Amino acid sequence: xxxxxxxxxxxxxxxxxxxxxxxxxxxxxxxxxxxxxxxxxxxxxxxxxxxxxxxxxxxxxxxxxxxxxxxxxxxxxxxxxxxxxxxxxxxxxxxxxxxxxxxxxxxxxxxxxxxxxxxxxxxxxxxxxxxxxxxxxxxxxxxxxxxxxxxxxxxxxxxxxxxxxxxxxxxxxxxxxxxxxxxxxxxxxxxxxxxxxxxxxxxxxxxxxxxxxxxxxxxxxxxxxxxxxxxxxxxxxxxxxxxxxxxxxxxxxxxxxxxxxxxxxxxxxxxxxxxxxxxxxxxxxxxxxxx
Numbered sequence: 001x002x003x004x005x006x007x008x009x010x011x012x013x014x015x016x017x018x019x020x021x022x023x024x025x026x027x028x029x030x031x032x033x034x035x036x037x038x039x040x041x042x043x044x045x046x047x048x049x050x051x052x053x054x055x056x057x058x059x060x061x062x063x064x065x066x067x068x069x070x071x072x073x074x075x076x077x078x079x080x081x082x083x084x085x086x087x088x089x090x091x092x093x094x095x096x097x098x099x100x101x102x103x104x105x106x107x108x109x110x111x112x113x114x115x116x117x118x119x120x121x122x123x124x125x126x127x128x129x130x131x132x133x134x135x136x137x138x139x140x141x142x143x144x145x146x147x148x149x150x151x152x153x154x155x156x157x158x159x160x161x162x163x164x165x166x167x168x169x170x171x172x173x174x175x176x177x178x179x180x181x182x183x184x185x186x187x188x189x190x191x192x193x194x195x196x197x198x199x200x201x202x203x204x205x206x207x208x209x210x211x212x213x214x215x216x217x218x219x220x221x222x223x224x225x226x227x228x229x230x231x232x233x234x235x236x237x238x239x240x241x242x243x244x245x246x247x248x249x250x251x252x253x254x255x256x257x258x259x260x261x262x263x264x265x266x267x268x269x270x271x272x273x274x275x276x277x278x279x280x281x282x283x284x285x286x287x288x289x290x291x
Contacts, residue, residue, distance in 0.1 A: 007067060008041060008060050011077065015043065018074075018081035030060065034117035036109050036243060037274050045084050058083055097157040103136040104149065104164060105172040106217035108243060110278055122154045122161040126220065127291065128280055129240075133164045134214070136175070169220070176209035178218045180228060180248070203232075203253045208245035216246050216277055219291060229286040236284055238291060239263060240277040256281055 002010065012028050019026075026045050033042040041060040058080045067076045111118065111130040124131045135153070136146040147153075149164065159167075181189075183204045207228070208215030218224050219238055229235060232250050239247035239259060249259075264279045282291045 001068070001071065002073075004061075004064055007064050007073075010073070011043060011060055011063060011080070014073075014077055015045075015081060015084075018077045019045070020085050023085075033057065033059075034114070034120060035274060036107070036117065037113050037276055039116060043080065043084075097159075100135050100149075100153075100157060100159075101167050103146075103171065103175070104133050104167050105136065105175060105214075106168045106220055107132050107134050107148070107214050108216045108220070108277060110276065113276070117148070121148055121150050122159070122164055124161050124165055127282060128278055131165065131168075131217070131220065133168050172209075172217060173221065173224075176211055176213075176215070178207065178215070178221070178224055179210050179212075180205060180207050180224075180231075182206075183247075203250050205248040206245050207238075207248050212244055214243055216240060216243050219246055219282070225284050225291070226286065229284065235286050238282040238284060240280070240282070241266070242271050242275040243277050244275060246277075251283065 008030065012030060015028060016023065023045055026047055029044045029046060031042050031044055033040050040062075043058045043060050043063075063076050063080055066079070067073060070076065108126070108129050109117070109132055111125060111128055114130060117132070118130055121132050123133075133149045134146045135149050138145040149159075154160070154164065183206055186206050205228075207218055207224070209218065228248060232248075235251045237249050237251060237254060237256065237259070239249065241247050241263075260279065260281050263281060267276045267279060284291050
């Protein structure tokens with residue numbers, strides 16, 4: 001079995017054999033990508049004749065894990081090539097500053113765990129978190145494809161972190177509406193054939209967006225938090241269960257120290273590394289209107 005570095009070189013050398021003919025003259029490159037909470041080797045297939053291009057990202061680290069499991073290099077290369085050919089976008093003439101302004105949203109990440117990422121992207125601090133900005137290149141009602149805006153992109157369009165914050169604040173709720181629901185209602189919505197009776201005795205709620213991806217950012221909206229406080233009739237704790245959603249619990253119902261311990265354990269044993277947000281529990285104070 002190949003070691004990782006040998007596998008990476010082999011992938012770069014062999015992947016073209018599995019791609020359609022149109023990729024014959026494309027450049028095959030590997031770039032270090034600072035993802036949320038991790039750094040990965042990205043395999044990029046790039047049309048160097050174009051000034052604007054969006055290359056699908058296939059991560060060699062993940063390919064190697066599949067190779068270790070299945071012991072089949074051809075199968076791994078075939079799957080990667082299919083991913084590339086199915087998602088590649090050569091050019092979109094509307095990928096300009098106007099498109100960015102209409103399609104940039106908030107993403108919340110852990111500041112300490114993403115120092116490398118934050119050194120290369122415009123961002124704003126929020127509690128122990130950082131706000132970064134995702135430019136949605138393609139999207140529908142279930143998923144999206146996009147890129148975190150880098151300093152290079154921001155500089156190209158002369159956009160500061162403060163300006164990007166204003167743009168994202170206007171867009172995020174418009175593009176993907178917030179969803180706030182009782183956890184039992186959520187379970188029943190996802191499993192309608194086996195519903196659980198809900199007498200509202202479980203005072204635990206989920207705040208996310210309508211596609212349940214990177215929806216923790218709605219804690220940045222004062223109006224959303226105030227609406228929740230009105231519904232609950234009291235202040236509440238925000239448990240950052242992942243970058244995709246947060247758990248909302250009325251202050252009168254939980255022990256915060258126990259909850260912090262539980263959150264730390266869940267982050268280390270259940271939540272995927274790239275989706276961990278924080279080990280801290282936050283409180284929304286309705287009188288002060290702050291988290």
